[in-house]
Amino acid sequence: MLPICLVWLPLAVPAFLPPSSAAFAPDKSQGYDYIIVGGGLSGLTLANRLSENPGTSVLVLEAGSTHFDDPLIDIPGNVGMVLGNSSYDWNYVTVPQPYANNRSFQYHRGKGLGGSTSINYMVWNRPAIAELDAIGGLGNPGWNAEDWFRYMRKSETFTHPEPEFAAANNLTFIPEAHGDSGPVHTSFPIFISDAQKPWEPALSELGLLRVKDPLAGHNVGIWMGQSNVNNKTQKRFSSSEAYYRPIANERPNLTVWTSAFVTKILVSDHQKEAPQSREGLLSIPGVQYQKNGETKYAYVKDRGEVILSAGFGRSSQLLELAGIGDPRILEPLGIDVKINLPGVGTGIIDQLLWGVSYELKNSSIVTLDDIKIPELKAAALAEYDANKTGLMTIGVTAYSLVTLDDLVGHRKATEMIDIQATKISRGNFSQTQKEKWNVIINGLRNPSEVGLVEISGFPAFFTTAKIGKKYLTFLGHYQFPFSSGTVHIVSKDVNVQPAMDPHYFEDNFDSQVFIESTKLIRKMARAGGFADVLGDEIDPGMRVQSDEEILEYVKNFSATAYHTVGSAQMLPREKGGVVSPELKVYGTNNLRVVDMSVLPLQFSSHPMGMLYGVAEKAADIIKSSISV
Ligand SMILES: Cc1cc2nc3c(=O)[nH]c(=O)nc-3n(C[C@H](O)[C@H](O)[C@H](O)COP(=O)(O)OP(=O)(O)OC[C@H]3O[C@@H](n4cnc5c(N)ncnc54)[C@H](O)[C@@H]3O)c2cc1C
Ligand SMILES: *[C@@H]1O[C@H](CO)[C@@H](O)[C@H](O)[C@H]1NC(C)=O
Ligand SMILES: *[C@@H]1O[C@H](CO)[C@@H](O)[C@H](O)[C@H]1NC(C)=O
Ligand SMILES: *[C@@H]1O[C@H](CO)[C@@H](O)[C@H](O)[C@H]1NC(C)=O
Ligand SMILES: *[C@@H]1O[C@H](CO)[C@@H](O)[C@H](O)[C@H]1NC(C)=O
Ligand SMILES: *[C@@H]1O[C@H](CO)[C@@H](O)[C@H](O)[C@H]1NC(C)=O
Ligand SMILES: *[C@@H]1O[C@H](CO)[C@@H](O)[C@H](O)[C@H]1NC(C)=O
Ligand SMILES: *[C@@H]1O[C@H](CO)[C@@H](O)[C@H](O)[C@H]1NC(C)=O
Ligand SMILES: *[C@@H]1O[C@H](CO)[C@@H](O)[C@H](O)[C@H]1NC(C)=O
Ligand SMILES: *[C@@H]1O[C@H](CO)[C@@H](O)[C@H](O)[C@H]1NC(C)=O
Numbered sequence: 001m002l003p004i005c006l007v008w009l010p011l012a013v014p015a016f017l018p019p020s021s022a023a024f025a026p027d028k029s030q031g032y033d034y035i036i037v038g039g040g041l042s043g044l045t046l047a048n049r050l051s052e053n054p055g056t057s058v059l060v061l062e063a064g065s066t067h068f069d070d071p072l073i074d075i076p077g078n079v080g081m082v083l084g085n086s087s088y089d090w091n092y093v094t095v096p097q098p099y100a101n102n103r104s105f106q107y108h109r110g111k112g113l114g115g116s117t118s119i120n121y122m123v124w125n126r127p128a129i130a131e132l133d134a135i136g137g138l139g140n141p142g143w144n145a146e147d148w149f150r151y152m153r154k155s156e157t158f159t160h161p162e163p164e165f166a167a168a169n170n171l172t173f174i175p176e177a178h179g180d181s182g183p184v185h186t187s188f189p190i191f192i193s194d195a196q197k198p199w200e201p202a203l204s205e206l207g208l209l210r211v212k213d214p215l216a217g218h219n220v221g222i223w224m225g226q227s228n229v230n231n232k233t234q235k236r237f238s239s240s241e242a243y244y245r246p247i248a249n250e251r252p253n254l255t256v257w258t259s260a261f262v263t264k265i266l267v268s269d270h271q272k273e274a275p276q277s278r279e280g281l282l283s284i285p286g287v288q289y290q291k292n293g294e295t296k297y298a299y300v301k302d303r304g305e306v307i308l309s310a311g312f313g314r315s316s317q318l319l320e321l322a323g324i325g326d327p328r329i330l331e332p333l334g335i336d337v338k339i340n341l342p343g344v345g346t347g348i349i350d351q352l353l354w355g356v357s358y359e360l361k362n363s364s365i366v367t368l369d370d371i372k373i374p375e376l377k378a379a380a381l382a383e384y385d386a387n388k389t390g391l392m393t394i395g396v397t398a399y400s401l402v403t404l405d406d407l408v409g410h411r412k413a414t415e416m417i418d419i420q421a422t423k424i425s426r427g428n429f430s431q432t433q434k435e436k437w438n439v440i441i442n443g444l445r446n447p448s449e450v451g452l453v454e455i456s457g458f459p460a461f462f463t464t465a466k467i468g469k470k471y472l473t474f475l476g477h478y479q480f481p482f483s484s485g486t487v488h489i490v491s492k493d494v495n496v497q498p499a500m501d502p503h504y505f506e507d508n509f510d511s512q513v514f515i516e517s518t519k520l521i522r523k524m525a526r527a528g529g530f531a532d533v534l535g536d537e538i539d540p541g542m543r544v545q546s547d548e549e550i551l552e553y554v555k556n557f558s559a560t561a562y563h564t565v566g567s568a569q570m571l572p573r574e575k576g577g578v579v580s581p582e583l584k585v586y587g588t589n590n591l592r593v594v595d596m597s598v599l600p601l602q603f604s605s606h607p608m609g610m611l612y613g614v615a616e617k618a619a620d621i622i623k624s625s626i627s628v
Contacts, residue, residue: 031299032059032255034622035287036307037262037318039064040115041239041608042595042615043309045155048183048243049619051254058254059298061289063261064088064112068245073118074235075384076189076227077371077392082119083108089119092313092497099483099505100555107313107500107560113258114238115311116562117608122227122236122395124186126152127603127610129217130449134439138600139572140581148613149217151620153179155242155612159187159231169397170200171224177216183242184612185230189395193459194365195472195533199398200224202529206520208400219604220401220451227395228608234388239612257291263494264288265306265322265591266297267338281589282324282338305590305622308568309615313487315597316345316567317498319578320489324585329488339587343576345488347433348566349602350502353477354514354558355462356521358534360470365533366391367470368460396458401451401479401604404444407516417444420482420509432575433484439601440480451604453478453517455524463539463557472534474521476554477561478514479604482507487567502564505555514554515547563607565599582621594618 034050036043039062051058065087067073072082082088084106092107110116132145156179161171171188178186200210203222211221228237235241244256266285284306286299300306308315319325323338325345330337360367370391371377384392404413424437443450454477461471485503490496505511525534540553571577573586579598585591594615596607603610 031286031301031304032057033301033304034058034307035298035300035304036060036309037287038062038115038308038310038314038595039113039240039244039256039258040110040309040311040595041117041611042311042618043115043307044113044239044243045612045615046307046309046594046619046622047254047256048247049616050622051247051251053623054251054253056253057301060254060256061260061262061287061298062113062256062258064110064258066258067112067114067118067240073114073238075381075392076122076229076234076236077368077380077384077394079121086111088112090497092500094500094502094504094560097502097504099503101552103556105504105560108562109311109313113244113256114240117228117238118236118240120562120608121606122229123606124215124226124228124609125219125399125605126215126217127605128219128450130443130446131601131603132610134442134601135570135599138435138439139575139577140570142581143570145217147617148610151616152609152613153177154182154616155179155184156182156609157185158226159185161188161190165190169197169224171397172210172212173226174213174216177213183246184228184239185232185237185242186226186228187231188224188226189229189393189397190231190234191390191393191395192397193367193394195360195367195459195470196396196398196457198529198533199457202527203400203524205527205529206406206523208402208406211401214399214401214605215609218449220403220448222400224397225395225399225456229393229395234384234393260289260291260296262287262289262310262318263295265308265318267322282587282591283589284591300590303590305592307622308591308593309595312348312564312567312596313498313500315593315595316487316578317489317494319344319568319585319593320498321492321494324587326488333489333492335492339585341573341578341586343569343571343578345498345567346486347436347484347569347576347600348487348500348502348564349481349484350504350564351478351481351561351602352504352514352554352558353475353561354518354554355458355473355475355539356518356525356537357461357463357471357473357539358525359536359538360472360533361535362533363468363470365470367472368394368458369470372467394459396456398457400455402453402455402517402520403447404452404513405447407453407513407520413444413447416509416512417441430576432571435575436601437482440482443480452480453513454604455517455521461538471538473539474525476514476517476521478510478517480602481510483510484566502560504558511551514558515550518550518554561606563596563602565596565602568593568597569600570598571600582625583618592618592622
């Protein structure tokens with residue numbers, strides 16, 4: 001660990017202060033040891049761990065509200081209901097995507113304590129061992145699967161299913177893979193739709209093998225999935241329920257302010273000429289934020305730190321607004337470049353998912369479609385309230401992770417991989433880009449270790465159902481796209497959403513994967529195991545047949561999986577990195593980023609499990625790097 005903060009010279013009255021600023025002068029005795037921007041997954045994990053020491057003062061500034069005891073968040077069956085509601089959701093949108101008919105994709109992001117863990121789909125899984133080790137391999141010493149798994153287990157308390165229920169539904173797990181005393185409660189859903197039950201028999205007809213527990217480091221095959229739902233209460237266990245609520249009134253030195261929108265990382269204008277430490281590193285005195293219509297300031301103590309956990313699109317925005325980023329982005333906007341870090345906001349990678357929906361032959365089977373019918377929803381809510389059982393406890397349980405071999409056969413897969421590898425090695429791409437793509441190529445060449453496309457069985461229609469009909473939607477979810485893009489500010493105004501440009505469908509390999517996965521889904525749906533259950537394909541429907549038609553369908557009707565990474569990558573600085581393996585922003589003394597932005601590669605899993613591991617590890621890194 002680098003020794004940091006050797007010298008932290010007191011600031012003169014900094015230029016950022018408003019003119020009549022005596023009252024605002026940074027009184028460091030009133031400052032915090034840590035200011036955390038964003039009370040989402042990462043922010044609240046850090047807040048909890050850093051404030052374990054009662055002598056450490058922590059301030060969390062969260063733009064949204066508290067959301068305690070809100071049934072729209074708590075009840076699993078209400079999943080999706082708050083998307084688009086600005087009390088819970090930032091409602092971003094991508095810039096028009098030229099390779100997808102210039103479509104602008106909706107992009108939901110959680111707002112309020114818990115961040116996106118308060119509005120997400122509660123899918124609880126983890127990447128494979130090889131993927132986590134690859135993060136270290138890019139030049140991040142200290143990051144490896146063994147350590148990561150230890151921290152992932154630390155975050156979790158897994159409730160074993162009742163043996164009878166497990167046997168009846170093939171719920172299998174490996175106890176040692178799970179935590180038994182961490183803050184996040186996880187479990188198998190206790191309501192499994194009959195529409196999902198033929199999953200394993202049907203998919204195994206296609207040669208896919210059973211995974212005993214995808215959280216144990218090997219996840220290629222078929223499995224029954226888990227959720228971050230507390231089995232006892234049958235409530236969603238967001239980062240707020242897990243890491244904040246139990247200590248909300250217990251730690252006098254932990255301050256959490258909601259409705260506090262951070263508008264600026266403070267950087268003194270003097271610092272460019274007079275660096276604040278021996279190494280010439282930039283020191284961040286604190287942040288500016290808005291609360292109740294007022295502009296306010298919060299400062300860190302000497303040796304204190306500011307930690308950005310504002311999530312994808314926001315942490316990098318605050319860096320760029322502070323003059324930390326690519327001069328080609330900052331200068332045209334009239335922003336003084338404080339640290340030339342061209343990696344900020346570049347190299348983002350997003351995953352897409354899309355649905356192929358089948359009508360069920362038996363419309364009496366209970367699926368999530370039922371809650372569109374008011375009387376059925378009222379009955380389901382009554383049962384949930386009285387007994388914590390029934391439809392409102394539903395979760396997705398039917399999953400598979402398939403490989404390129406599964407999609408196109410081994411010979412064609414090898415051919416496709418060779419063509420892609422040649423394109424990468426001959427192309428005029430940066431070394432870092434090549435290195436990152438070669439990690440994907442390695443994964444493709446080792447399909448028993450790393451999967452490519454998740455296909456799950458969602459017990460409802462994906463888009464618009466006919467009332468009274470029931471559906472099973474196969475969700476395709478491509479894990480390792482080669483297409484890669486940017487997110488950059490387009491204005492000095494913090495209220496203007498940065499331009500998010502993931503370059504969906506830019507790489508032709510990706511398009512082939514979307515087409516071939518759709519074909520595999522159709523084979524799954526027609527496997528014998530589903531013969532008695534699934535009727536007609538409704539979406540896209542059998543009129544969509546050619547590769548071009550399939551691709552057009554996916555382009556028009558896919559959605560982000562909300563797993564975007566890479567806007568402040570953890571990589572060596574000379575490789576375009578923004579943060580070090582200690583998650584410190586290069587060129588700064590006391591500024592870190594801890595959230596989804598720092599991951600330089602995608603994973604074959606939904607992010608929560610993995611990211612709690614990052615935040616837990618970050619807390620230990622921060623605790624051991626500083627003597628407050
Ligand atoms: C709709 C949806 C479904 C998903 N489904 C799943 C799933 O099923 N399984 C899974 O594993 N993952 C899922 N995810 C992804 C997962 O929830 C996120 O990857 C994870 O929450 C990201 O954590 P984070 O700490 O990076 O950011 P977040 O958890 O999003 O937290 C960021 C926080 O910062 C706050 N903030 C932002 N800007 C500011 C500012 N300027 N000032 C103050 N506060 C600010 C935000 O309001 C937010 O609370 C889903 C995400 C979404 C949006
Ligand atoms: C809060 O932290 C300060 C040191 O920063 C310490 O003096 C004080 O005792 C702590 N308060 C409590 C209630 O522990
Ligand atoms: C959005 O959420 C708020 C808070 O729960 C609620 O009062 C409001 O009715 C919701 N708006 C819509 C359009 O659903
Ligand atoms: C997308 O928009 C660009 C710029 O407006 C335009 O040149 C292009 O033709 C459009 N492409 C499609 C497929 O509509
Ligand atoms: C349970 O698993 C066994 C063994 O893999 C399989 O034969 C059976 O069809 C499965 N049953 C269900 C309901 O998934
Ligand atoms: C989990 O919850 C279900 C439904 O309330 C209950 O039947 C079961 O006993 C619980 N499991 C454990 C281990 O408590
Ligand atoms: C239809 O599903 C219901 C509920 O699962 C079940 O009770 C019924 O027997 C099924 N009918 C047929 C014809 O399979
Ligand atoms: C709750 O469970 C009890 C016992 O199984 C049952 O009698 C009752 O009808 C249930 N309540 C609701 C509202 O479903
Ligand atoms: C390679 O790309 C760089 C950066 O985009 C560009 O400056 C250079 O001209 C390109 N070289 C060739 C041979 O195309
Ligand atoms: C896809 O979207 C484009 C642009 O909106 C539209 O022209 C085209 O007809 C759509 N195709 C399908 C199959 O929906």
